[in-house]
Amino acid sequence: MAARENLLHNTWHLGLKEFHSLLGDMTMLFLTVFMFSVAVYADAHSKPESLHRAAVAVVDEDRSQLSERIIAALQPPQFIPPARISLAEMDQGMDAGRYTFVLDIPPNFQRDVLAGRSPAIQLNVDATRQSQAQTGTGYIQSIVNDEIRDFAQRYRAPAPLPVELVPRSLFNPNLSAAWFAAVTAVINNVTQLGILLTGAALIREREHGTIEHLLVMPVTPLEIMLSKLWSMAVVVLVASSLSLKVVVEGFLAVDVPGSVLLFGVATLLYLFAAASIGIFMGTLARNMPQFGLMSILVLLPLQILSGALTPRESMPELVRVLMSFTPTTHYVSLAQAVLFRDAGVAVVWPQFLIVAAIGGAFFALAHQRLRKTISAMQA
Structure with a gap:
């Protein structure tokens, strides 16, 4: 003791x-x-929770109502207001590091969408900015798809989805x-x-x-x-x-x-x-x-x-x-x-x-x- x-x-x-x-x-x-x-x-x-004020530029070769809707959707706080540049300025701007993303909308894009031809739209990404590049690519893809779908639904009825996925985030809802x-x-x-x-x-x-x-x-x-x-x-x-x-x-x-x-x-x-x-x-x-x-x-x-x-x-x-x-x-x-x-x-x-x-x-x-x-x- x-x-x-x-x-x-x-x-x-x-x-x-x-x-x-x-x-x-x-x-x-x-x-x-x-x-x-x-x-x-x-x-x-x-580490930023989401994309914030990423530099983006748009080469609008279509100059249609659909392309204007896509450009208008790329807004703060995720992106700075998009810069409108020509096709010749795209590579120079990417090389100089002025833009993280450059979206190239081809000619006759709206016409091909309405005709159901599934046209291609090009997104150029500066992958040296890794955090913004990975997250921003998904953001832009989602924005473009949403705008195209909403625009096309004015002209033809949307196809019904066979399954609806409802996500529920536990323990960290936001x-x-x-x-x-x-x-x-x-x-x-x-x-x-x-x-x-x-x-x-x-x-x-x-x-x-x-x-x-x-x-x-x-x-x-x-x-x-x-x-x-x-x-x-x-x-x-x-x-x-x-x-x-x-x-x-x-x-x-x-x-x-x-x-x-x-x-x-x-x-x-x-x-x-x-x-x-x-x-x-x-x-x-x-x-x-x-x-x-x-x-x-x-x-x-x-x-x-x-x-x-x-x-x-x-x-x-x-x-x-x-x-x-x-x-x-x-x-x-x-x-x-x-x-x-x-x-x-x-x-x-x-x-x-x-x-x-x-x-x-x-x-x-x-x-x-x-x-x-x-x-x-x-x-």
């Missing part, structure tokens, strides 16, 4: 020391605040990219800060010389490790919770249907694993620059291949198998189910168990490595 009380006492006070050290480290403190505020807001608006990006940014930043803060705390002890003070105190490597785990986990948990309530639900007006409390419990469990990874990396690196370079090699695969940015179903089978041994993959699946789809414990309990098991393995590995590192320093 006395040994347990001593463990809790030392772990508690060493954790309080970590808070003071973090408050004195303005770089890590600024990074924490920035990642859960400005970075989340910027991620939500970094298909807003900001909703997904903001919540995903919070999830990714939990991984990033959970690893960086604990690893940096251990490196900071070594660079400032305070690790030698700990070695002469009656504390064990387990107490040192637990103190860093719980203190940095509290920092990330509080920061992510405030980010979710203030930035995501407040400034971005994102409707989070899931339980924030369940997400907090899942985050706390996941931080147990992420912080263990950070401490293990901190024992391998000799200084902060080395730790920073090592973090790039670890964080990028964890974030890109975890399913936060790309569905795991679209990844190669080998990647999916390898990433299933990382806690990030299961945490992302758990967090998205809770926050996006309002999943309860009955749905996500398998992910809870897997994260706990993987976290326990990383904790044991980090503890063993920390003991060897401290033993080497004492020798």
